[in-house]
Amino acid sequence: MPEAGSGTDRVPTVFRSVLALALAVLVWFHGAEAAQYGTAVVTFNVQQISEISFTGSPTLTINSAVAGQEPQPVTDNTARYAISTNGSNMRITAQINKPTPPNTLLEIMLAAPGSGTSAGYVPLSTTPAVVVSGIGPVASGSRVVWYRFSATTQAGVVSDSFTVTLTLSE
Amino acid sequence: MKGNRSPRAARASAVTAFALACSLLAPQASLAEISITVSGSWTEFVDYADLAGGAGTNLTGTFTSASNAVMVTVSGTLNKTDAWEVSVKRIDTGWNPALAILARRTSNGKGQGSVSGGTNFVQVTETDSPFFTGNGNIKDIQVQLSLTNMSLSVQPASYMTTIQFTVIDTP
Numbered sequence: 001m002p003e004a005g006s007g008t009d010r011v012p013t014v015f016r017s018v019l020a021l022a023l024a025v026l027v028w029f030h031g032a033e034a035a036q037y038g039t040a041v042v043t044f045n046v047q048q049i050s051e052i053s054f055t056g057s058p059t060l061t062i063n064s065a066v067a068g069q070e071p072q073p074v075t076d077n078t079a080r081y082a083i084s085t086n087g088s089n090m091r092i093t094a095q096i097n098k099p100t101p102p103n104t105l106l107e108i109m110l111a112a113p114g115s116g117t118s119a120g121y122v123p124l125s126t127t128p129a130v131v132v133s134g135i136g137p138v139a140s141g142s143r144v145v146w147y148r149f150s151a152t153t154q155a156g157v158v159s160d161s162f163t164v165t166l167t168l169s170e
Numbered sequence: 171m172k173g174n175r176s177p178r179a180a181r182a183s184a185v186t187a188f189a190l191a192c193s194l195l196a197p198q199a200s201l202a203e204i205s206i207t208v209s210g211s212w213t214e215f216v217d218y219a220d221l222a223g224g225a226g227t228n229l230t231g232t233f234t235s236a237s238n239a240v241m242v243t244v245s246g247t248l249n250k251t252d253a254w255e256v257s258v259k260r261i262d263t264g265w266n267p268a269l270a271i272l273a274r275r276t277s278n279g280k281g282q283g284s285v286s287g288g289t290n291f292v293q294v295t296e297t298d299s300p301f302f303t304g305n306g307n308i309k310d311i312q313v314q315l316s317l318t319n320m321s322l323s324v325q326p327a328s329y330m331t332t333i334q335f336t337v338i339d340t341p
Contacts, residue, residue, distance in 0.1 A: 037336040038208025039261075040240045042271060042315060044233075047217040048326045053225035082226025084218075086322040137322045141226025 051084045052092065052168040060106075060149035073150035082141035083113050083168055090116070090135040090168055093128035097163040100124070103155035106162065107148040113140035121148055128167065135168075203246045204254055206337035210240040212315050220320075229324075233317045237276040240313040244337050250282040250306030253340045257298040258333060265331040266324055272316040273333065275302050279311035291316055294333060301335070 056079025065071040083092070092110060100106050107121040108131060116135035123129065151158075212235040220230050244254055258273055275288035283306020292299060302311075315333070 036203075036205045037334050038206045038242070039335070040208050040313075040315075040333045041211045042260075042317075042331050042333060043211070043213045044269070044317065044320075044329045045213070045215045046320075046324055046326050046329065047215060049218050049221070049229075049322065051218050051221060051225040082224075084221050084225050084227060084322060086229075086324065086326055088325070137325075139221075139226060139228040139322055 046086065049084060049086045050090065050168045050170075052081060052166055053083075054079070054081045054145070054164070054166050056080055056145065058147060060147055062149060062151055065153075070152050071150070073148050075149075076147045077144050079145035079147065080142045081110060081145055081166060082143065083135070084139045085135060085168060086137045087170060088136055089133075090170060091130050092132040092135070093167045093169070094122065094124060094131045095126055095128045095165050095167075096124045097126070097165070099126060100162070101155060101158045101160055104149070104151040104158065107150075108164065109146040109148070110166075111144045113143050114138050121146070124162070124164065131166075204244065204252070204337055204339045205246045206256065206335055207243040207245070208240060208335050209243075210238070210313075212239045214317070216320060228322055229320050231318060231320050233320060235315040237314045238312040239315055240273075240333070240335075242311040242313055242335055243279070243309045244283075244304060244311070245307045245309070247283065247305070247307050247339075252283075253303065253305040255303045255338050255340050256288075256301045257336045257338065258292070258294050258301040259298045259336075260294045260296060261332040261334055262296065263330050263332065264328070266327075266329050268319050268321075268324060269329065270318045271331065271333065272318065273301065274314050274316075275311060276314045277310070277312035279308040281308040282306050283308050285311060298336060303340070 058076040058078050060074045060076055062071045062074055094108050094110075096106065106124045108124050109121045110118055110131045112118045112132055113135060115138045116132045119131050119133065122131050214233050216229065216233075221227050222230050242256065244256070247254065260271055271294040272291040273294050274291045275285070278285050283304055285302055285304035285308050288302030292301060
């Protein structure tokens with residue numbers, strides 16, 4: 001009969017659809033099991049690094065002058081410094097622990113450490129003075145430190161020692 | 171009689187069959203669901219103490235975690251011969267691309283299955299790379315991490331990346 005026949009024809013069609021859906025479900029489940037993941041977090045905290053070291057204890061002695069002129073300045077380039085920094089636009093300042101005797105001048109000059117600019121000879125006093133500026137990330141060792149010591153005749157005969165402090169900062 | 175079934179009855183049979191199929195297949199799939207559990211993390215602080223030789227020198231370029239910084243457990247296998255593969259990648263969330271992360275397996279874990287490969291450091295990139303393989307359930311596989319290319323050129327900041335371990339059920 002047409003109606004019964006129609007119903008009979010639908011069964012396999014519907015079953016095929018159901019089986020296809022079931023297979024899809026199976027594939028979906030399989031897909032869900034096929035890849036699972038877990039995680040671990042890695043964190044690196046990089047701190048600001050501003051390290052400087054300084055070696056050398058030179059003695060500068062003025063003991064000559066041309067007749068009719070002021071005593072001749074003396075220089076020394078035996079001292080060295082080294083720095084390591086990961087900062088940007090860093091600078092080095094220099095100062096001494098006490099004033100120099102009247103009519104004397106003690107100056108310092110640092111070679112730039114591969115980055116930054118040297119200020120040339122800078123008078124040393126108890127107030128920090130910038131000797132190198134604009135330093136970027138760098139590791140540089142054994143850079144030259146120059147000293148220049150000068151005096152006028154009015155200084156007379158004097159002898160003194162000073163502690164020089166170099167500071168690396170932002 | 172079969173030939174006399176109405177369309178409604180056919181649909182009902184189909185729905186019943188579908189439900190049966192789902193009820194039979196779903197639990198099987200669930201039982202066979204392989205999974206991976208990862209625990210641990212690695213945090214390092216880099217400061218002046220990490221300079222290779224004090225002022226004038228660069229940072230130590232390589233940092234290595236504890237050998238058990240990360241623990242990996244693979245479970246849900248059908249049996250001890252059910253094979254799987256673990257791959258690894260990193261997902262950066264504020265990372266310096268100059269820094270390289272490596273990983274290696276430092277233990278065989280515990281379980282009835284076995285694990286192989288991955289004992290030499292492999293670089294962890296932003297795409298999945300095969301790490302190690304195994305079969306069966308294995309617990310507490312130790313993983314060590316390493317970071318290279320650290321230098322003073324890396325600006326002061328906090329850098330973070332997520333290491334993702336993915337297990338794949340293999341034939």
